Amino acid sequence: MKLGYARVSTEEQSLDLQRSALRKAGCTEIFEDHGISGSSFRRPGLESALNALSPGDTFIVWKLDRLGRSLLNLVEVINDFAQRDIAFKSLTESIDTDSPGGRLIFHMMAALAEFERSLISERTRAGMQEAKKQGRHLGRPFALSQDQQDAVRYDILVLNKSTSEVAKSMNVHPRTITRLMERDTEVAITQNS
Structure with a gap:
């Protein structure tokens, strides 16, 4: 079964373009979030869609940023799909984890996400070391004045x-x-x- 997901960030925006593309891609059911930011993965429509998926299903979005904005979170969700035997397809970016090319693109995204995670960690550690050198306190406030x-x-x-x-x-x-x-x-x- 092909399940679609559509999202717009503001109440003024329309879901019509996404709905049309998802129907054309063969989605039998389309879950929606209207007026909800993509920065959060806690969205009622998305949660309903994720709960409705079964092994062998395909989850389709019109564009990757409709699912989420954070590359790290996207990789986690798509990895979860792979573990649950669920295919993922993004129509605009031509990502299809059922095809070798789509899997390649996804693996490249995962490698970039891992690289980004390493850079963030490295910068955080360097910043903490510098703060310590300057005698600044890190962490929660002291219990004593x-x-x-x-x-x-x-x-x-x-x-x-x-x-x-x-x-x-x-x-x-x-x-x-x-x-x-x-x-x-x-x-x-x-x-x-």
Whole structure:
């Protein structure tokens, strides 16, 4: 069975062109989302379409960006289709995972998505390292204010109080105190190297 999916981003846009192309491609049923952005994969029409698919079916869109805008998400969805024995076809881009050429195009898209994922990860790690070098805090905000952190350092380093004792007085978990002291040690090592 051939199932189609059509989507427009705004209420003013029409689905007529997509419906016509999907009917011409042989779709027996067309699922729609009207006025919903392609950046989200949580769409009622799309979810209904994905749930209606069975092994051996073909899922057809008029254009690839009707399914989604993120290459990474598109690759995940199309990989899911392959695992469920569902063919995918995009009419405008001539992608058809039932044909060798269509599978080649899809594999090239998957390779590009993996490359994009690697670049994002690499840039993120580099940015985090640079932020650490500049002494910026990464992650969620500290549980203790700067004055409280100074008091913790004084209690532990000068008064030789235990971590659990200081944690109790500050009304935080002992791990919070341990992390603060570990971070201080890391900063000292980084500054001395």
